[in-house]
Amino acid sequence: MMHVHAHDDHHTRRVRRDVGRRRLAWVLVLTASFMFVELVGGWLANSLALMADAGHMLSDVAAHAISLFALTIARRPATPDKTYGYMRIEILAALVNGAALCVIALAIFWQAWQRLARPEPVEGGLMLVVAAGGLAVNVIAAFVLHRSAAHSLNVRGAYLHVLGDLLGSVGAIAAALIILGTGWLPADPLISCAVAGLILIASWRLVRESVDVLLEAVPRGVDLAAVRAAIVAIPGVEGVHDLHVWTLTSGFLAMSGHARVSDLGRQREILDQIHQRMHAFHIDHVTVQIDPVAIVRIREREGGDAGEVPEKRH
Numbered sequence: 584m585m586h587v588h589a590h591d592d593h594h595t596r597r598v599r600r601d602v603g604r605r606r607l608a609w610v611l612v613l614t615a616s617f618m619f620v621e622l623v624g625g626w627l628a629n630s631l632a633l634m635a636d637a638g639h640m641l642s643d644v645a646a647h648a649i650s651l652f653a654l655t656i657a658r659r660p661a662t663p664d665k666t667y668g669y670m671r672i673e674i675l676a677a678l679v680n681g682a683a684l685c686v687i688a689l690a691i692f693w694q695a696w697q698r699l700a701r702p703e704p705v706e707g708g709l710m711l712v713v714a715a716g717g718l719a720v721n722v723i724a725a726f727v728l729h730r731s732a733a734h735s736l737n738v739r740g741a742y743l744h745v746l747g748d749l750l751g752s753v754g755a756i757a758a759a760l761i762i763l764g765t766g767w768l769p770a771d772p773l774i775s776c777a778v779a780g781l782i783l784i785a786s787w788r789l790v791r792e793s794v795d796v797l798l799e800a801v802p803r804g805v806d807l808a809a810v811r812a813a814i815v816a817i818p819g820v821e822g823v824h825d826l827h828v829w830t831l832t833s834g835f836l837a838m839s840g841h842a843r844v845s846d847l848g849r850q851r852e853i854l855d856q857i858h859q860r861m862h863a864f865h866i867d868h869v870t871v872q873i874d875p876v877a878i879v880r881i882r883e884r885e886g887g888d889a890g891e892v893p894e895k896r897h
Contacts, residue, residue, distance in 0.1 A: 601658075602731060603654060603728075603731035603734070603735055603737075603738045604651060604654040604655065606727045606728055606731055606738075607647055607650055607651045607654065607728070607731075607738065607741055608651060609727055610647055610724045610727055610728055610741065610745065611644065611647040611648060611651060613720055613723065613724055614640055614643050614644055614647060614720070614724060614745075614748075615644045617640065617716065617717060617720040618640040618641055618643075618644060620713065620716065621640060621713055621716075621717050622634070622640075622641075624709060624710070624712070624713030625710075625713065627706065627709055628705060628706035628707075628709040628710040628713065629703055629704060629705050629706060630705050630706070630710040630755065630758070630759075630771060640717075640748055643741075643744040643745065643747075643748060645683070646679075646680045646683060646684075646740060646741055646744045647741050647744070649676050649679060649680065650673075650676050650677075650680065650737050650738060650740060650741040652676070653672045653673045653675070653676035653737050654673065654735075654737065654738075656669045656672050657669050657670050657672055657673050657832070667831060670831055670832035670835065671796075671797075671831070671832055673735060673736065673737035673832050673833060674736055674737070674793050674796045674797060674832060674833070675793075675797075676737045676740065677736040677737045677739065677740040677789060677792075677793045678789075678790060678793035678794065678797070679740075680737075680740030680741065680743070680744065680786075680789065681740055681743075681786045681787070681789035681790035681793060682786075682790055684740075684743060684744065684747065684782055684783075684785070684786030684789070685783060685786045685787060685790065687747075687779075687782065688779040688780070688782040688783035688786065689779075689783070691775055691776070691778070691779035691782075692776060692779050694772075694775070695772035695773070695775045695776045695779070696772075698771065698772040698775075699769060699772050699773070702768040702769060703768070704768070705758075705759075705762050705768060705771055707759045707760075707762040707763035708759075708763065710755060710758070710759040710762070711756060711759035711760065711763065713755075714752050714755035714756045714759055715752075715756060717748065717751070717752035717755070718749065718752035718753060718756060721745055721746075721748045721749035721752055722749060724745045724748075725742065725745050725746060725749055728741060728742040728745060729742065734833060734834050735833040735834070736789070736792060736793060736796065736832075736833045737833065739789065740789055743782075743785050743786060743789055746785065747778070747781075747782040747785070747786075750778045750781055750782070751775075751778050753778075754774040754775060754777060754778040755774070757770070757774055758770045758771045758773075758774045758775075795830075796829075796830045796832070796833075799827075799829035799830070800829065801828050801829070802828065802829070802830045802836055805828055805836065805864055805865075805866075807826065807828055809864075810826065810828055810838065810861070810864055810866075811823050811826055813860040813861075813863070813864075814826075814840070814842060814857055814860065817853055817856045817857065817860070819844055819845065819846050819849045819852075819853050820842050820843065820844060820853060821843040821844065821845055821876050822842075822843040823840055823841065823842055823843070824840070824841050824843070824874075825839070825840055825841045826838075826839075826840035826841075827839050827840065828864075828866065831868065835867075835868065836864070836865055836866040836867065836868065837866065837868035837869075837870075838861055838864075838866045838868070838869050838870070839869075839870040839871070840870075840871055840872075841871070841872045841873075841874050842857065842871055842872070842873055842874065843874050843875075843876050844873050844874070844875060844876065845875075845876045847873070847875055850873045853873070854871060854873070857869065857871055
């Protein structure tokens with residue numbers, strides 16, 4: 584049996600988590616401050632687009648707080664009861680944020696439908712000023728979170744909230760310009776619907792990826808057949824079974840499996856080669872059990888299930 588993982592990768596994940604935590608804290612303060620400005624401005628201007636964006640910002644404040652809490656808890660070390668520590672709490676936070684975004688998008692659709700049925704006057708000038716301020720705030724927040732979002736589903740959830748706000752601000756500016764130029768009031772709810780549609784698509788992807796991690800599905804970008812082939816191609820490996828690849832948390836891939844080996848004298852060399860080949864798939868947490876071919880064949884003759892997969896052909 585061999586179990587290995589790269590300590591450098593663990594250090595890199597910790598550094599990224601700490602950086603993401605600091606960036607989230609800045610974005611949380613920035614978003615909370617402007618949320619009140621946008622809410623008051625939307626109410627004074629009677630703009631659904633602005634109030635919808637302010638409501639989305641309110642959810643952002645909660646989402647950023649959840650993400651920040653998850654990143655803080657995830658730093659706790661493993662315990663005898665929680666042997667992997669609290670890493671998965673980041674995925675749970677991403678799932679909560681994705682689900683919240685879906686609900687918000689559907690609520691915006693409903694409000695827009697109501698406003699289309701009964702158009703109401705909108706103060707385009709005030710709407711334009713507040714939306715422009717919101718756009719500036721969201722551009723800054725998106726820039727702060729962009730890099731960390733590439734390495735963490737949790738931070739990506741917060742990042743998508745910010746992008747949703749950014750799109751909402753762009754939509755509100757467009758609606759304000761149309762209303763100021765033409766007086767066409769349906770522009771406000773129609774543009775809100777377009778923004779809600781984009782939010783819904785992005786949030787659904789986040790929910791789907793979070794669920795895949797929680798179900799320990801094969802990570803996106805990893806071909807299980809290619810992993811199997813890489814192991815079987817090692818001289819001395821006759822076959823592989825009980826092969827699993829999954830994600831523990833964002834950027835932390837794990838693999839376990841059984842390798843059928845005919846020459847036990849080479850098992851250390853074979854285990855080292857398996858680890859090296861898994862590194863090419865960005866898998867740094869590897870657990871492999873060596874099954875001597877002779878013992879496996881005895882089990883097969885006795886009717887046991889060796890979990891057979893295609894063997895190497897000679």
